[in-house]
Amino acid sequence: MNKTVDNWEPKIVAFLCNWCSYAGADLAGVSRLQYPPNLRVIRVPCSGRINPLYIVKALQQGVDGVLVSGCHPGDCHYISGNLVARRKFALLKNFLAYLGIEPERVQFSWVSASEGSRFAALIEKVVDEVKELGPAKKLVKKGL
Amino acid sequence: MHKKAMVIGGGIAGIQAALDLGEMGVETYLVEKGPSVGGRMAQLDKTFPTNDCAMCILSPKLVEVGSHPYVTIVSNAEVLSLEGSPCNFRVKVLKKPRYVDEDKCTGCGICMSKCPIKIPDPYNKGLSQTKCIRIPFPQAVPAIPIMDKETCRYHLTGKCRVCEKFCEVKAIDFEQKEQVLELEVGSVILACGSQEFNASLKNEYGYKLFPNVVTSIEFERILSASGPTSGHVVRPSDGKEPKRIAILQCVGSRETQAGNEHCSAICCMQAAKDAIITQEHLPEVQTAIFYMDVRAYGKGFDRFVDMAKEQHKTRFICGRIASVESNPHTDTLLIQYITQEGIINREEFDLLVLSVGLEPSESSMDAARRLVVFMDTRGFLETNTFRPVNTTRPGVFSCGSISGPKDIPESVMEASGAASAAAALLGELQSKEIRFEYPQELDIRGIPPRVGVFICRCGINIASTVDVPQVVEYVSRLPGVKHAQELLFACAQDSQKIIKAAIEEKGLNRIVVSACTPRTHEPMFQKTLKESGVNPYLFEFANIREQCSWVHQKEPEKATEKAKDLTRNSIVKVVFAEPLYKETLDVKKEALIIGGGLAGMTAALDLAEQNFQVHLVEKEKELGGNLRHVHTTLKGEESAPILKALDEEVNKNPRIKLYMNARIREISGYIGNFKTVLDPPLSEIEHGVVIIASGGEEYQPKEYLYGEDDRVVTQRELEDMLNGSDKSKLSSLATVVMIQCVGSRDDERTYCSRVCCSNAIKNAIKLKELNPRPAVYVLFRDIRTYGLKESFYRSAREKGIIFIRYDKEEKPDVHKNSNGLAVDVRDKILNKTLAINPDLLVLSAGIIPNPENKLLSQFLKVPLDPDGFFLEAHVKLRPVDFATDGVFVCGLAHYPKDIGETIAQARAAAGRAATVLSKDTIEAEGKVSYIREERCNGCGACVEVCVYNAIELDTEKRIATINEALCKGCGACAATCLASAIDLKGFRNEQILEALEAI
Known part of the structure; x- marks a missing residue:
């Protein structure tokens, strides 16, 4: 992964739930809303599926930012999976803060299937904030 | 006997009816007059009372109905005639030209982007522009464009054909003609819906005269993230955010001069919803709703209205707007209104929303006439209370707002009810499993992954941004990849043949397609795999169109890199995929x-x-x-x-x-x-x-001297008297008082019991018919004779029944005095407390749950x-x-x-x-959770998070067990298990972690 400062571009992993946020990302595309190409999406059935370990793993792999997005509270396709996720991530946030990971690196959001523009704006914001922070090195395994 | 059915109208009611029939194994034609199914619900922003995003919940239904093996959508079509008898109908359907060949079109949308002619977008109620050839809205089903002949440059001038030039699959057909289809079905369901009242007919409110007067459905589009302003709430005149919004109820409803006598049943809640959502967009906004009665008669509705009032600063003003003026310099509206206390107020607003009612549509009345079913005098289908989904013609059923205004859940209920009735008519349903013949599946055990990768150009949709040959070249060198190629349209029929041939020739056992979104196209490619003897779960999709080429149009190099990354990730994930089988029970x-x-x-x-x-x-x-x-x-x-x-x-x-x-x-x-x-x-x-x-049960009142004085009865007791031997006693009454909302809408039971207003009116009218002499007073909070029931409220008032509104804070006072029973109630209009001495006090006791x-x-x-x-x-x-x-x-x-x-x-x-x-057997999901027993310590955390009750704790063995039949595959259990004893098939930890390794 290229981490020289001159042409550094952050790499951001987004875990998107299939029913709302992934559909919101699709709508951004259908609406041809432009946003920075730094995102790599991993589709999951529900934000409740996301094991906090995945986020730590992504940071260990040298990813500079992680975005997790599910359905709005109340909209979950699986009734309350997003609330299960919310509880987990509240704890994870504390853990990451304890490790010294800046809060902007790991962000949680809700995007519905009709919020294409919200999705595009969110990506813009996350990319900007992670750029501001510079490359993530804290958890990167040696040798990468 | 034709074991087939036809549903006419592709709104939410028609979609549900068609899906239910399809699931019961009945082959169904879904005939829709427009180019896409979806109806009015597709235009809504959110839905009350949960504020669910309408498109989020509708679009899976659209996809389901569009791909259901037993449902055939006939779009852009109308029914001409229905002959024959139940179980043996012959239907003539006129299919109008789209000027696009539905069989050839891949829905890529290039025609739409190249068409030079702009027209007002009907989906956005003309608030934005679309093209003359257009896909009606992004989630449309079928996702095929329609050409508007009236504005098409080629049709008008004989020159242009730009769309035809760019269409790579040659789907444009300027010469397409009308077609009459003759279909044979056993039963028919009418679900043609209703239309919005034309607000121009009430010109005193300034619609179309002043720029900042909009209808509720236009406002719905303004609120929508996919609407003309991308969800920015702005007023049309200057694009500025409104600070003061007025919403006027009952425009075209509950009045006869220019509108309709009936109540439109949905607008009160829609207004409350719009007020809440607007305030979420613009925290400082002040919304005032001008109403006659707040008709929050459904489940959770009253709580929703309270939320609008208390948490979203919405003013509910009982009164009508008398006049609207617009300041020609600022386009701000000066609204004069009269409160129920009789005070005339003038107030400025930035935007006026007219809650337009629902009325029978021309097309639904046409359909009713052509099918020879009776309508009432208003033009709604005639139904009997005891046969709510039957029309007057045997074998023809109805659902949704064609038989009177109703909200989404009631339309959906009627739809399932009509489907049940239509299926019952067809008699015993063969449990036809939806089966296709597939070849024997390859056994991949012990065989190393041989991945085939297909990169779609999607005409120029992907290829104009992403360098597709470069991606093919890159992925062909990745471990496990035995074949990589590009396709012009991966979804086209000939592409499926190419994929199958490659599977056979190169012995591929896992497939990756990099193209559009798996949400619409995954099932199709999975079918191709099955037809080649490959397990459909040995498949991964990389989305390089919606989430790559379309959103990075100005950065082709970076988009190409991203397409490589996304495809590589999918390859890793498919390498670690396992064949999955659906459990049947x-x-x-x-x-x-x-x-x-x-x-x-x-x-x-x-x-x-x-x-x-x-x-x-x-x-x-x-x-x-x-x-x-x-x-x-x-x-x-x-x-x-x-x-x-x-x-x-x-x-x-x-x-x-x-x-x-x-x-x-x-x-x-x-x-x-x-x-x-x-x-x-x-x-x-x-x-x-x-x-x-x-x-449920009738509430037993503890208030208003019930049980202490014989002259105090409930509506149910009065109804027994009216229809029994006590009738003579009632004829001697001089004064009767009815009190509404007894045991409903109070602090203990916050909900409305829905039927009491109509019941009180029914009994009051009966009393008057028995003997016109007694004075009958109905003390109410809001009269909730929603929908077509409104006409009985009108007739009650015509019969001289007196309605007096009271507040929750100022309930009527009932006591005994020297004159007998005494009821004191504050009349807001007269601004006086009235003292009434009834011979009979009737309490409209609510309904409580069993x-x-x-x-x-x-x-x-x-x-x-x-x-x-x-x-x-x-x-x-x-x-x-x-x-x-x-x-x-x-x-x-x-x-x-x-x-x-x-x-x-x-x-x-x-x-x-x-x-x-x-069905003889039910298929469970393929991507379900499973337990590794040796790791489980029986803590039960998974049981807690499973909302489907699919996990149980085996207390003897102290391990959790999963019932695959009940598991929906959300994966919450897998993410919760601290011992990693649960995993989700298709999204296994290993697959995701390996994909992250390859990021």
Whole structure:
């Protein structure tokens, strides 16, 4: 992964739930809303599926930012999976803060299937904030 | 006999009816007049009272109906005639030209982007522009463009053909002609819906005269993230955010001068919703809703209105707008209105939203005429209270707002009810499994991954941004990849042949397609795999169109890099994929129905008619429930003969087994395989589904001297008197007072009991008919004669019945004095306290839930709402289902409702139950959770997070067990398990972690 400062571009992993946020990302595309190409999406059935370990793993792999997005509270396709996720991530946030990971690196959001523009704006914001922070090195395994 | 059906109208009601019929194995034509199914719901931003995003919940239904093997969508078409008799109809359908070949078009949309002609976008109510050739909206089904001949440059001038030039699959056909299809079906469902009132007819409100006056549906588009302003709430004149918004109710409803006499049933809640959402967009906004009555008569509606008032600063002003002026310099509106106290106010607003009513549409009236079914004088379909989904023509059923304005859940209930009725007519349904012949599946055990990668150019949609050959070149060198190639359109039929040939020639055992979104196209490629003998779960999709080429159009190099990354990730994920198989389970084709009231009996008869064995359990010694106390309907139909006929039919039906004076002692099992112990007899019944029809009860008032004075009775007691021997006593009355909302809408029970206003009006009219002399006063908070019931409110007022509004804070005072009973009530209009001395005080006591609901909910592991009624899976789109499969609800167990609504819902529950019972086996999801027993320590954390009750703790072995039949594959358990003992097939930890390694 290229981490020289001159042409550094952050790499951001987004875990998107299939029913709302992934559909919101699709709508951004259908609406041809432009946003920075730094995102790599991993589709999951529900934000409740996301094991906090995945986020730590992504940071260990040298990813500079992680975005997790599910359905709005109340909209979950699986009734309350997003609330299960919310509880987990509240704890994870504390853990990451304890490790010294800046809060902007790991962000949680809700995007519905009709919020294409919200999705595009969110990506813009996350990319900007992670750029501001510079490359993530804290958890990167040696040798990468 | 044709075991086929036709649904006319592709709104939410028609979609649901078609899906239910399809699931019951009935081949169904869904005829839609427009270019896409979806109806009005597709234009809504959110839905009340949960503020669910309308498109989020609708679009999966659109995809489902578009890909259902038993549903054929005939879009851009209308029905010309219906001949023949039930079970043997011949229908002529006129299919109008789209000027696009539906078989060839891939929906890539290039024609739309290249077309030079802009026209107002009907989807956005003309608030934005679209192209002359256009896909109606992004989620449209079918996703095929339609050309507007009237504005097409080629059609007008003979020159242009730009769309044709760019269409790579040659789908444009300028010469397309009308086509008349002749179809044979056994039953027909009319679901053509309604239309919005034309606000221009009420020009005193300034619609189309002033720029900042919009209709509620236009405002809905303005609020929508996919609307003309991308969800920025701005006023049309200057694009500025409004600070003060007025919403005027009943525009074109509840008035006869230019509008309609009926109430449109949905607008009060829509206004409350819009006020809440607007305030979420613009925290500082001040919204005022001008209303006549707040008709929040549904489940959770009153709480929603309270939320609008208390948390979202919405003013509800009881009064009408007298005049609207617009300041020509600022386009700000000066609104003059009169409050109920008679005070004239003038106030400035930045935006006025007119809550336009619903009325019969021209096209639905045309359809009714062509099908020769009767309409009422207003143009809505004529229905009988006891036959809510039947039209006047046998074999033709109806659902949705074609028979009167109604909201989404009621339309959906009627749709499932109509589907059930239409299927019952067709008789015993063959349990036709939807099976296709697939070749023997390859056994991949021990064979190293041989991945085939196909990169789609999507015409120029992907290829103009992403360097597709470069991606192909890159991925072909990745480990495991044995074949990589590009395709012009991966979804085209000839591409499927190419993929199959590559699988065969190169011995591929895993496939990756990099193209558009898996949400629409994954099932199609999975079918291609199955046809080649490859397990459909050995497939991964990389989305390089919606999430790459379309959103990085100006950065082709970076987009190409991203496309490589996304494809590489999918390759890694597919390498670690395993073949998955769907569990099947047998279905016991019998139903248990709990409750022998109107709902239970109706559902039982519907299922019996479809040849399913029914066990009907009633806790009392006779059938009928609350219907025994309802003597007539609002329309005046007698209920006793209906009840008698139902009772006889249920008793003599050989497929219905009755258990009287019986209770449920225990229920266990799951969809397809429930076991229930009754008492008496203490025997076990096996059944595949459960319908809860446990009913409700009349509230026993503790207030207003009820039980202390004989002159105080409930509406039910009055109805018994009106229809019994006590009738003569009533003729001597001089003054009667009725008090509404007794035991409803108070602090203890916050909900509206929905039927009491109509009941009071029904009885008041009866009293007046018996003897016109007595003064009848109805003390009310809001009169909620929603929909077509409004005409009875009007007729009550015409008969001289006096209606006096009171506030929750200032309830009427009832006491005894020297003159007998005394009722004091504050009349706001007169600004005086009135003292009335009635001979009879009638309390409109509300409906309370059956106290046994709690126990039933525990038996069946289904939830109750805060008021004690059963809480359905989704208030809008799954109104009779639960998250737990195989359990359904109808009647008062769900929420207070009238006779017609109860019957419609009961038929819906029967229809939904039949979709299960008509199958021999049920297929579970393929991507489900599984347990590694050796790791499980039986902590039970997974049991807690599973809302589907799919996980149980084996207390003996101290491990969790998963019932794959119930698992929906959300994965919450897998993410929660601290011991990594649970994993989710298709999204296994290993797959995701490996994909992250390759990021």
